[in-house]
Amino acid sequence: MIMMVIHNKRKTDELWYRHPAERWIEALPVGNGRLGGMVFGGVNRDMLQLNEETIWAGGFQDRNNHKGGSALKEIQNLLFCNEIDKASDLAKQTMVADPIRFDSYQMLGDLTVQMLDTIEYVDYRRHLDIANAIAGSSFKSSHGTSYRREYFCSAADQVLVARYESDQSEQLSFSISLTRVRDAISQKVSEDTIGLLGKCEGEGVSFCGAVKILCEGGSLRINNRRRTGNEITATVTKADRVTLLVTAFSDYSTPDYQAKCHETLMKACVKGFKTLRNDHIDEYRSYYDRFKIELTGNESENNEEEREETTFEWLKKIRNGNLDPEFISLFVNYNRYLLISSSRPGCLPSNLQGVWNDQLWAPFESDYHTNINLQMNYWPVEAFNLEECHTPLFDWMKMIEKHGSLTAEALYKARGWVVHHASDIWGSTGAFVGTFGIWPMGAAWLCRHLYEHYCYNMDISFLKNVAYPLIRGSLRFLLDFLVKAPEGTVCPGKLVCCPSHSPENSFITEDGQTGLITYGSTMDTEIIHDIGTICLEIIDILSADREEFESTFKKEIMDALDLLPPILVSKQTGGIQEWAQDFNEKSPDHRHVSHLYGIYPGKMITMKNNPDLSKAAGRSIDWKFMNGYDGQGWSLSWIACIWARLQEPERAYNALENIFTNHILHNLFINAHGIPQVGDAQGVSAAVLEMLAQSHAGEIVLLPSLPGIWKQGTISGMRLRGGYTLDMIWKDGSLVTAKLNAKNVRNPLPVIVQNAEKNKKYKVIYEGELIIVVPA
Structure with missing residues (x-):
C-alpha cells in the first residue's frame, strides 16, 4: 500500500464541535446497517434519536391500476398524435397507482438521559471518530470532575452502546427513558431493562425496542408507574460508570421479534463494554481500512489555529469560498462511514436518509427513489472497495422482482419486471404520486449496479x-414495451418507449400544451441501449462454453438496438435533446439531468467515441446555468460526475465547490429540498473518484480530471473495473507512481496517464500480479 506521510495536517477522519447539538441536522449519526442513532451530546439532557430500518407504516398492497393494460394502446395513439393533454388525463386515470402513495419509514423512538442535578460545565467537546465509528463527548464540571461519553452501533453484536464515565466515583446520577410520540408504550421488562412495544399505523410493522442498563457502582431502580403519557423511567444514582445497551427488531423479518430483542441484549451484556467496543472496532475497520485518500493543495503545514478549528468553523470558511482539499478528504471518508453504517449484508438498502429519520412521516417517505437517489446511494460503493455493502440492494431487487412482474403485466401487458420512480420495503412497483410516476425504467437502471458489481x-x-436473471427480466420488459413509432412522428419506424417521461421534468409543445409524458425520451433510449449492450456482453461471457446459449434472445436484442432512435442535438439549446421532439422546456433550470445518463452513469457517450455528443452534453449543463439553475446537492453531484467523464476538471471541481459552499449541513449531511439526504453525499464521492481514475470505457485512465487545486495526494485501495485495485501518488499535478494489483483480472486493460505535464512519458512494468506505472 502506498501512502505519502503528511504531518501536522487537519484530521480527515473526525468531525468535532464545541457545543451539543440543538437540532437534528447538528446531531452525529451512528449505525450498523440495521440500527441507527443520532447523537445530540447534551450535557444535562442527553438524547439519542433511534431508528430500526424495518419500522415502516402501511404494508404491502396491490396498488397496481389494472385499467392500464387495456388503455395502453389508446394512450400511445394519443401521444403519437401529440394529444398530450388527453393522453395525460387517460394515463392518470388508468395507470397511476391506487392508493396513489405508499406509507413512510418511521423513527423508532428517543432514548433520553436526564441528569438529576444540573451540571455547570466547561471544555466541552463533541466528536465523531470516523476511523473507529465511535461518537462521543467530553467536558468538565465547574467542580473539576471530568466526564466522558461514548456511543457506537455494533454490527458484530447488533446493539447500540452508550457509555457514561467520570474520573471520580459516584458522579453519575440520572434518569433514563425510552419513548415514542405515538403508537407505542414503554414498559418495565426486568430490574435493569426498559422495553418499548409498538405497531406502526395501518398495516405497518409491530416492533420492540429495549434498553438494558448496566451500572458499575451506585444503584438502579425502574419505576413501574408511568409519570406522564406512556413513559417508564429508570433512575441511576451515584454510579461510577454506566453502559446502556439498545436494540430493536420488528416482525418485518423476525416473527419472534420480542424474544430476539431481549436475547440480543443478554448476549451483549455477557460480553461487557470493553469486549463490545473492541469487537465493534475490529469489525468496522475490516471495511474502513481497505481504502485511504489524502488530497492536499501544497506541502505547507496548517497553522495551529487551523488545526484547532471545529468542523463547523472549518465549514463556515468553506461557505465563504475557502474550500481546501483536506476537507474533501474528510468528506469522502465520512461518506464511506455513512455507507458502511447504513448498508450491510443481510440488511435493507440505504434509503433517502440512509437509516436515520426523526419523523413519523418522513420527507418523501424516506423511500427508495429509483429515478436517481437509490442508485446514487451506491455509485461509489465498488470503487470504495466495499462490495459487500452493495449486496442489500441486490437482495432487495430479488425480492421486488416478483412484484415488478405483476406490475408489468397489469400496466403494460408485458413480460419481465418493472419498477417505477419510487418504492418501499414492501416492494411496491406501481406508478405512484401522479403522471410523473409513469416512468418504468427504474428496474433497468438498478440492473446497471449488478453489472458494475461484476465488472x-x-x-x-x-x-x-x-x-443475469434480473438483467434479463428487466430487458425482457423493455423489449415488450417498445413500440414502433408510426408515420407522422419525428422518428417513424424507430422503436420508442410510449408513454415516456424524462424524470420529473415537463415540456411545452408547439401548440402550448404542457406535458410530462410523450414518446421517446432520450433517457429511455440511453437506458435501453445501456442495458441491452450489457445483456449482450453477459450472453457472450456466459456462452463461452455453450454455443447456442440465448441465441434467439441475443438476436432480438440486437435487432431492437438497431432500431432505437439516435441521440440528437437540440437546435434550440445546442445541448443534447431531452425528448424525441425538440420541445421547449417548461423549466430550463430543472434539477434533473436525465438526458445525460448516457455519459454518467452509462457509457453510451464517451469523449473518444462521441466527441460531438460529448460537447453537446457540456452545452446541456451550460444551458441550465444560463437559465438560472442554482443546484441541489444530488443534482450538482451528478453534474460533477458528468464533467469528470468529459475530462473537464475545473468544471467538475466548480460543481463540487457549489455543493460545499451552499448545500452542506452542520453534521455534513447534504441539504436537498430543505431536508437532509444521504445519497447526495455519495454522489460527491463518486465524482471525486471519477476525477482521480476512470475505467468505464475499456481502459484505465489515471488522473483524468485532476483540478489544479489538488496539487498532490495519495489514494490506496481504490477498486477499478476489470478486477484491479489501485494505489497512487501524485505531486504538482503529475503522477509519481501507481501500483495496480491485478490479482482478479480476466482481460487486461491498457493504462493511460493524464498529467499537468502533457508531454511526460511513463512506462508500465509488469511484475506478476502487480502492474507498476512510473515516469519513463
Whole structure:
C-alpha cells in the first residue's frame, strides 16, 4: 500500500464541535446497517434519536391500476398524435397507482438521559471518530470532575452502546427513558431493562425496542408507574460508570421479534463494554481500512489555529469560498462511514436518509427513489472497495422482482419486471404520486449496479446466478414495451418507449400544451441501449462454453438496438435533446439531468467515441446555468460526475465547490429540498473518484480530471473495473507512481496517464500480479 506521510495536517477522519447539538441536522449519526442513532451530546439532557430500518407504516398492497393494460394502446395513439393533454388525463386515470402513495419509514423512538442535578460545565467537546465509528463527548464540571461519553452501533453484536464515565466515583446520577410520540408504550421488562412495544399505523410493522442498563457502582431502580403519557423511567444514582445497551427488531423479518430483542441484549451484556467496543472496532475497520485518500493543495503545514478549528468553523470558511482539499478528504471518508453504517449484508438498502429519520412521516417517505437517489446511494460503493455493502440492494431487487412482474403485466401487458420512480420495503412497483410516476425504467437502471458489481469483482458465479436473471427480466420488459413509432412522428419506424417521461421534468409543445409524458425520451433510449449492450456482453461471457446459449434472445436484442432512435442535438439549446421532439422546456433550470445518463452513469457517450455528443452534453449543463439553475446537492453531484467523464476538471471541481459552499449541513449531511439526504453525499464521492481514475470505457485512465487545486495526494485501495485495485501518488499535478494489483483480472486493460505535464512519458512494468506505472 502506498501512502505519502503528511504531518501536522487537519484530521480527515473526525468531525468535532464545541457545543451539543440543538437540532437534528447538528446531531452525529451512528449505525450498523440495521440500527441507527443520532447523537445530540447534551450535557444535562442527553438524547439519542433511534431508528430500526424495518419500522415502516402501511404494508404491502396491490396498488397496481389494472385499467392500464387495456388503455395502453389508446394512450400511445394519443401521444403519437401529440394529444398530450388527453393522453395525460387517460394515463392518470388508468395507470397511476391506487392508493396513489405508499406509507413512510418511521423513527423508532428517543432514548433520553436526564441528569438529576444540573451540571455547570466547561471544555466541552463533541466528536465523531470516523476511523473507529465511535461518537462521543467530553467536558468538565465547574467542580473539576471530568466526564466522558461514548456511543457506537455494533454490527458484530447488533446493539447500540452508550457509555457514561467520570474520573471520580459516584458522579453519575440520572434518569433514563425510552419513548415514542405515538403508537407505542414503554414498559418495565426486568430490574435493569426498559422495553418499548409498538405497531406502526395501518398495516405497518409491530416492533420492540429495549434498553438494558448496566451500572458499575451506585444503584438502579425502574419505576413501574408511568409519570406522564406512556413513559417508564429508570433512575441511576451515584454510579461510577454506566453502559446502556439498545436494540430493536420488528416482525418485518423476525416473527419472534420480542424474544430476539431481549436475547440480543443478554448476549451483549455477557460480553461487557470493553469486549463490545473492541469487537465493534475490529469489525468496522475490516471495511474502513481497505481504502485511504489524502488530497492536499501544497506541502505547507496548517497553522495551529487551523488545526484547532471545529468542523463547523472549518465549514463556515468553506461557505465563504475557502474550500481546501483536506476537507474533501474528510468528506469522502465520512461518506464511506455513512455507507458502511447504513448498508450491510443481510440488511435493507440505504434509503433517502440512509437509516436515520426523526419523523413519523418522513420527507418523501424516506423511500427508495429509483429515478436517481437509490442508485446514487451506491455509485461509489465498488470503487470504495466495499462490495459487500452493495449486496442489500441486490437482495432487495430479488425480492421486488416478483412484484415488478405483476406490475408489468397489469400496466403494460408485458413480460419481465418493472419498477417505477419510487418504492418501499414492501416492494411496491406501481406508478405512484401522479403522471410523473409513469416512468418504468427504474428496474433497468438498478440492473446497471449488478453489472458494475461484476465488472469490479469478475465473479462469474454472481454474474450467472444473480445478475443475469434480473438483467434479463428487466430487458425482457423493455423489449415488450417498445413500440414502433408510426408515420407522422419525428422518428417513424424507430422503436420508442410510449408513454415516456424524462424524470420529473415537463415540456411545452408547439401548440402550448404542457406535458410530462410523450414518446421517446432520450433517457429511455440511453437506458435501453445501456442495458441491452450489457445483456449482450453477459450472453457472450456466459456462452463461452455453450454455443447456442440465448441465441434467439441475443438476436432480438440486437435487432431492437438497431432500431432505437439516435441521440440528437437540440437546435434550440445546442445541448443534447431531452425528448424525441425538440420541445421547449417548461423549466430550463430543472434539477434533473436525465438526458445525460448516457455519459454518467452509462457509457453510451464517451469523449473518444462521441466527441460531438460529448460537447453537446457540456452545452446541456451550460444551458441550465444560463437559465438560472442554482443546484441541489444530488443534482450538482451528478453534474460533477458528468464533467469528470468529459475530462473537464475545473468544471467538475466548480460543481463540487457549489455543493460545499451552499448545500452542506452542520453534521455534513447534504441539504436537498430543505431536508437532509444521504445519497447526495455519495454522489460527491463518486465524482471525486471519477476525477482521480476512470475505467468505464475499456481502459484505465489515471488522473483524468485532476483540478489544479489538488496539487498532490495519495489514494490506496481504490477498486477499478476489470478486477484491479489501485494505489497512487501524485505531486504538482503529475503522477509519481501507481501500483495496480491485478490479482482478479480476466482481460487486461491498457493504462493511460493524464498529467499537468502533457508531454511526460511513463512506462508500465509488469511484475506478476502487480502492474507498476512510473515516469519513463
